[in-house]
Amino acid sequence: MTDLPGRENDPNENPFAMFGSPEQIAAAMRQFADMLSASPDAGPVNWDMAKNIARHVVAAEGDPSVMEGERRQIVDSLNLADLWLNEVTALPSGVVNPQAWSRSEWIEKTVPVWKQLCDPVAARMVETMGGTLGASGLPAEAQAMAGPLMGMLKQMGGMMVGQQIGQALGTLAREVVGSSDIGLPLSDTAALLPGGIASFSAGLETPSEEIRLYLALREAAHHRLFQHVPWLRAHLLGAVEEYARGITVDVSALEEKLQGLDLSNPERIQEILGGGELLKPEETERQKAALVRLETALALVEGWVATVVDAAAEGKLPSAAALAETVRRRRATGGPAERTFATLVGLELRPRTLREAAALWRALGDERGVDGRDAVWGHPDLMPTADDLDAPESFVKGEAAFDMSLFEEDAKGPDADGTGEGDGQSGGEDGPDSSR
Incomplete structure (x- = not known):
């Protein structure tokens, strides 16, 4: 790194000294400008990057297209499950156009709601990172370049959050069985994933038809709530937004990661900024209250679904009790919903x-x-x-x-x-x- 004369070489006086001279910074920025370019929606997260990473994650283990026979089985199961639910709940059907999705389709079709869920948190994270790293006093000659650098820092934050979200969604897509595993209205369409059902069924000595019908009952029950309780969607997403207002970033850890970073090495930057440990939010009393509100609402949704599914399956699915226990065990051992919430929102559902x-x-x-x-x-x-x-x-x-x-x-x-x-x-x- 080129030495700067006098105090400009002191990181306490110039927080950008670690990156080298302004000329070096400009040259390095040009080399990976494409990687840092904002997504077309100009939001806090580079969602194009997030989707690409998520698709790569699911492709690594194989993501075959849904066969016609699988599609018909799932559509029939969702329609039958919906008929059974008519007997045990006053809420009307929420299954309009049942579908079968591949894992990549799940990513593509749920991203619009993930944007609503993640953007408030991500915006606060990116704002905090850019503001903190750029708020220190700069030498007068550096003021002119501060604006462009702040913009690049925010793009770096969007890239970092996009990488984390992409990894989380890709991991979740490998494990979910439908559109409602996370307990949130991720899609208006009731859908099941043949690959997810196969993963869920592994090791279970239960007929595949029963497993598919039981999971269809859960999917259809969630959609009755999400389609016919109009305040529920805004209530759940509003709790996330309230939490986002008080979020902070571990700036000291971020600064430590950036020490000695070679801006001309995009691969190394991706490796460093892809770590989720930088994005662990600090809790405040306001955030704790928002999390309690969100956790309670999610628990009430899940509890109602479990109740009506048990009632609908009684006398029809001999393995319903065992399958219900399997679902509860997935929750208790930190299943995909808990891990993703912990990564993206800082929330873990309590099985109790x-x-x-x-x-x-x-x-x-x-x-x-x-x-x-x-x-x-x-x-x-x-x-x-x-x-x-x-x-x-x-x-x-x-x-x-x-x-x-x-x-x-x-x-x-x-x-x-x-x-x-x-x-x-x-x-x-x-x-x-x-x-x-």
Whole structure:
């Protein structure tokens, strides 16, 4: 590295001294400008890079196209599962155009929602990295170049986050069985992955038809919630955005990684910046509250799905109890959903909370019936809280501060009476009886 005279060679005085002279920086930047170029959507994450990395990850282990026979089996299973769910829940069908996806198709079709989920966190990370690394006092002669360098630092941050997201999504795509494993509305389409089902089935002494039907029940149940509880999507993604507002980056670790970095070596830059350890957020009280809110909502979704799937499978799938335990074990041992949330959001679902949520929904069904249980989804103010999961008896036995009949029509769906009026009654700002 070329020495700079005087104090300009002191990193405490010039934070860019580690990179060499301005001429060296400019030359190096030109050499890997293409690698650092922003994605067309100009967001905080280089999503083109993220998708390419994810596809490479799944291709490394093979990602065959879905055969016609596999597609027909999955479509038939989703349609049959949806019919079974009609018997155990008041929420209407959410399966409109069931599909079978390859792993690459799962990546492509879920990226729009991953953008919504990850961009708030990534934007804060990139902003923090650029601001912290560029906020130190610079010599007067370096002020003119600060602006372009800050832009490049933000692009480096977008590349780093894009690499991390790409690795995480590629790993997740190798393990998911459908569009709803993560507990979030990643797609409006109910779909299962033949490759994911095969991986799930490995080592299980259960007929493949039963496994496929059980997983179809879970997929179809998730879509009933996501399609017919209009506030749920914004509630879940809003909790992530709230968490993102307080996120920070381990700047000291980032600076240590950058010491002695040769900007003319793109491969080395990718290796250094691809490490997820730089992106571990620091928790604040505000973030903890947002995480509790998100964790509770995800647990309630998963608990409800487990409850209705168990009821729908009873007497039809002999292996349902064993398959339910397999799903719970995947959660308890840190399955794909937990690992991806821990990587991208800093959240890990607690299996205990999922069990408590399922117990609460079962108790609600026993106490209020199927319609009364599902009517709780009518508005976020009616939902159980984290405290209710710890002590569900008071929530289940307590007198609800609303008239169940006001939500009954919406719980059955907009076509319950053929008028379509129910669609506007589920938690809208005008209240449950706004159309009456």
